Amino acid sequence: MAKKKIVVEGRLWIEIEGRNFLGAGRIELLEKIENLGSLRKAAISMGLSYQKAYYALRSMNDLAPAPLVELRQGGKGGGCAILTETGREFVLKYKKISQAFVIFLTKQSTVL
Amino acid sequence: MAKKKIVVEGRLWIEIEGRNFLGAGRIELLEKIENLGSLRKAAISMGLSYQKAYYALRSMNDLAPAPLVELRQGGKGGGCAILTETGREFVLKYKKISQAFVIFLTKQSTVL
DNA sequence: CTGCGTTATTCATAAATATGAATAACGATA
DNA sequence: TATCGTTATTCATATTTATGAATAACGCAG
Numbered sequence: 001m002a003k004k005k006i007v008v009e010g011r012l013w014i015e016i017e018g019r020n021f022l023g024a025g026r027i028e029l030l031e032k033i034e035n036l037g038s039l040r041k042a043a044i045s046m047g048l049s050y051q052k053a054y055y056a057l058r059s060m061n062d063l064a065p066a067p068l069v070e071l072r073q074g075g076k077g078g079g080c081a082i083l084t085e086t087g088r089e090f091v092l093k094y095k096k097i098s099q100a101f102v103i104f105l106t107k108q109s110t111v112l
Numbered sequence: 113m114a115k116k117k118i119v120v121e122g123r124l125w126i127e128i129e130g131r132n133f134l135g136a137g138r139i140e141l142l143e144k145i146e147n148l149g150s151l152r153k154a155a156i157s158m159g160l161s162y163q164k165a166y167y168a169l170r171s172m173n174d175l176a177p178a179p180l181v182e183l184r185q186g187g188k189g190g191g192c193a194i195l196t197e198t199g200r201e202f203v204l205k206y207k208k209i210s211q212a213f214v215i216f217l218t219k220q221s222t223v224l
Numbered sequence: 225c226t227g228c229g230t231t232a233t234t235c236a237t238a239a240a241t242a243t244g245a246a247t248a249a250c251g252a253t254a
Numbered sequence: 255t256a257t258c259g260t261t262a263t264t265c266a267t268a269t270t271t272a273t274g275a276a277t278a279a280c281g282c283a284g
Contacts, residue, residue, distance in 0.1 A: 006128045008125075011122055011123050014119070015119050016118045040259085049243060051263085052243090063116075071261060073251075077252090078258055104212075152229085184231080185232070186281030187281045189228085190228060190230030190282090191231050
């Protein structure tokens with residue numbers, strides 16, 4: 001019998017004041033917003049309902065020291081969603097931490 | 113205004129063949145079983161329904177190279193649940209990995 | 225062979241989440 | 255002022271998950 005593949009897996013997120021602030025899904029949402037310029041399109045593109053994405057974004061913006069995304073309604077194109085400088089910074093920080101996490105996990109898997 | 117407390121949090125688990133094998137909750141269950149000698153008592157002591165604990169244990173035993181817990185029905189006391197040597201080994205391994213994870217998380221929190 | 229408390233199993237219901245529909249509000253542009 | 259596609263919000267309904275009730279099976283001890 002072949003030996004079964006056994007690995008360590010995990011999830012990471014950032015909390016502010018003990019509340020969920022940023023996880024993998026929210027980071028993906030922020031990146032899609034940056035690319036598409038629209039919350040609705042970003043949500044749909046990652047198979048997420050608009051409502052869920054909207055509430056997630058509200059939660060993020062409320063918790064963050066400054067808004068991660070600026071939402072505008074009306075106007076040219078009906079409205080838009082713009083990733084702020086603060087948003088870009090948090091995306092970068094999260095991805096750095098995430099990279100370190102992958103290394104951590106593969107290393108831990110070797111001891112099993 | 114005081115600066116908000118911002119930290120990196122995470123969860124760890126072990127997968128076998130891509131399926132969930134051991135996480136924090138299951139480890140706690142195994143430890144309670146070792147202490148109490150009963151699956152039912154272990155489940156209740158951690159606010160878990162017996163069924164959920166039972167199915168979790170079935171899943172663990174099925175995935176593991178050898179059963180983590182031996183279940184016996186009938187007999188003195190009505191039955192019992194005994195943590196096996198394999199079970200003890202996995203508990204130890206998980207706790208070691210978990211300790212390393214705590215250190216990882218606190219270190220990553222410093223870059224925020 | 226009866227009693228005991230556990231393991232083993234099913235089922236209906238409760239609770240929590242997710243999803244989609246529907247619609248108002250908005251503001252630049254033509 | 256009408257149009258457009260987005261943001262903003264509510265609501266009913268599916269879907270999933272969790273919970274508790276109920277009961278059979280088991281095997282040692284008395």
